[in-house]
Amino acid sequence: MGLWRHARNTYQHPMPNLLALARLPLAAARSSPVRPAGLMPREAASDAVLMRWAAAGDRAAFGVLVERHGERALRVALRVLGNAAEAEEVAQEAFLRAWQAAAGFDPDRAQFTTWLHRITLNLAIDRTRRHVSAPNAGDAALAALPDPGPGPEASAVAAEEQMALAAALARLPARQRAAIALAYEDGLSGAEAAAALDVSERALEGLLRRARLMLRRILSS
Amino acid sequence: MTPSRFARLLDTHGPHPERWPAARRAGSAALLATSAEAKALLAAAQSLDARLGTDLPHPASDAVVRLRAAVAWQIARTPLPAASSPWTRVWELLRPAVPAGWGALAAMATCALWLSLAAAPAIGDPLAPLQALPIAEDPL
Numbered sequence: 001m002g003l004w005r006h007a008r009n010t011y012q013h014p015m016p017n018l019l020a021l022a023r024l025p026l027a028a029a030r031s032s033p034v035r036p037a038g039l040m041p042r043e044a045a046s047d048a049v050l051m052r053w054a055a056a057g058d059r060a061a062f063g064v065l066v067e068r069h070g071e072r073a074l075r076v077a078l079r080v081l082g083n084a085a086e087a088e089e090v091a092q093e094a095f096l097r098a099w100q101a102a103a104g105f106d107p108d109r110a111q112f113t114t115w116l117h118r119i120t121l122n123l124a125i126d127r128t129r130r131h132v133s134a135p136n137a138g139d140a141a142l143a144a145l146p147d148p149g150p151g152p153e154a155s156a157v158a159a160e161e162q163m164a165l166a167a168a169l170a171r172l173p174a175r176q177r178a179a180i181a182l183a184y185e186d187g188l189s190g191a192e193a194a195a196a197l198d199v200s201e202r203a204l205e206g207l208l209r210r211a212r213l214m215l216r217r218i219l220s221s
Numbered sequence: 222m223t224p225s226r227f228a229r230l231l232d233t234h235g236p237h238p239e240r241w242p243a244a245r246r247a248g249s250a251a252l253l254a255t256s257a258e259a260k261a262l263l264a265a266a267q268s269l270d271a272r273l274g275t276d277l278p279h280p281a282s283d284a285v286v287r288l289r290a291a292v293a294w295q296i297a298r299t300p301l302p303a304a305s306s307p308w309t310r311v312w313e314l315l316r317p318a319v320p321a322g323w324g325a326l327a328a329m330a331t332c333a334l335w336l337s338l339a340a341a342p343a344i345g346d347p348l349a350p351l352q353a354l355p356i357a358e359d360p361l
Contacts, residue, residue: 057301059293066292074280074288088284088291095292102302158276165276183235184273209232216232216269 048107055102062099069113070095072185073120079181080124082170090127094120110195117196121178128174168218176211183208222248224258236266 042050042064053061073094078087097119098105105115169177175197182193182204194204227249234240241249252259346352 055302059296062296063289063293066289070288070292071280071285074285075278078278078280082278084278084280084284087280088288091288092291092295095288096295096299099292099296099299100302161272162276162278165272166278169277180273181277184277205233208235209229212232212235212266212269215273216265219269219272220265 047112051102051105051107051112054099055105062095062102065098065112066095069116072113073116076117076178076181076185077120077124079169080121080174080178081128082166086127087124090120090123093123097123111192114192114195117182117192118198121182121196125174125178128177164219165215168215171218172211172214176207176214179204179207180211180215222252224252224256224262227252227256227259228262231262231266236263236270 040049042053042058042061045053045061045064047065047068050061050065054065070091074087074091077090077094078084081087081090094116098116105112110118169180172180178197179193182188182196185193188196190201190204194201197204197207199207222245230241230245230249234242238246238249249259253263
């Protein structure tokens with residue numbers, strides 16, 4: 001452990017000003033930890049081990065976590081927000097917060113993915129709530145969808161159905177959208193989804209029930 | 222099982238019987254065998270489930286690449302994660318008890334205020350009743 005050099009963290013703001021950061025020298029170059037020989041490859045390590053290494057300053061270990069879970073974090077954020085650019089911002093911020101809080105991560109209390117999803121969902125839901133007062137929030141979600149453009153009739157119909165579903169989802173409360181986003185994630189159990197939303201499994205079922213009921217009503221009307 | 226309860230089951234657990242609670246599968250199967258309304262409800266739930274399975278938005282592949290690059294760029298310019306201090310760990314351990322702690326503190330403050338405002342009981346001479354008694358040498 002003596003080979004690992006720790007740096008005192010004086011960083012406070014969760015989302016740094018990128019222009020200000022660009023002027024800083026590379027922190028990695030200032031204080032990159034020396035990786036002891038004989039450790040297993042990062043790609044073979046579990047999430048919990050990678051987080052332990054990240055807490056000790058191993059940025060590459062955290063990069064493997066981003067590689068592993070970035071797509072899902074982005075997908076969940078996109079399904080809650082309905083806007084690709086905002087989803088990217090939220091996913092980036094979620095990973096930054098995870099990096100900053102790496103030392104406090106306790107794998108005995110939660111899996112890394114559950115923890116990351118909780119951060120991502122909280123950020124996405126908070127951002128959605130700020131949009132509620134904004135006019136045409138549903139229209140913004142529609143505008144974020146790709147233009148179907150000219151093409152075969154089948155693809156035009158499919159694009160129309162996607163837009164209708166996006167419009168219906170945009171009318172749901174954010175937590176119901178989050179429940180739907182998690183329920184349709186492959187490999188995510190109900191218990192994990194409930195933990196990510198910080199609710200009981202019964203409460204998650206209630207969110208899903210109301211979401212499906214509302215979606216069917218909107219789509220059939 | 223009634224059609225309305227079956228509709229609630231479908232909304233809660235989706236249209237796949239393997240995800241339904243085991244106790245309700247037999248009743249649902251019996252209802253489906255006899256009720257056209259239940260069959261229609263199941264078909265509607267399957268249709269919605271299929272749409273959610275295929276039409277929920279997916280991030281573009283270049284967005285995933287951008288995310289990885291942006292996070293790598295940003296964490297390269299941010300300090301290392303703060304090591305958690307012993308006090309932080311103690312606080313994390315005690316935090317679940319905070320609501321109870323605040324309640325106990327409020328109760329103690331109320332008691333202290335009540336005691337300070339209550340009139341102090343008059344403390345007299347505990348031997349006073351004895352002094353009123355006649356002494357043997359006193360003339361009657």
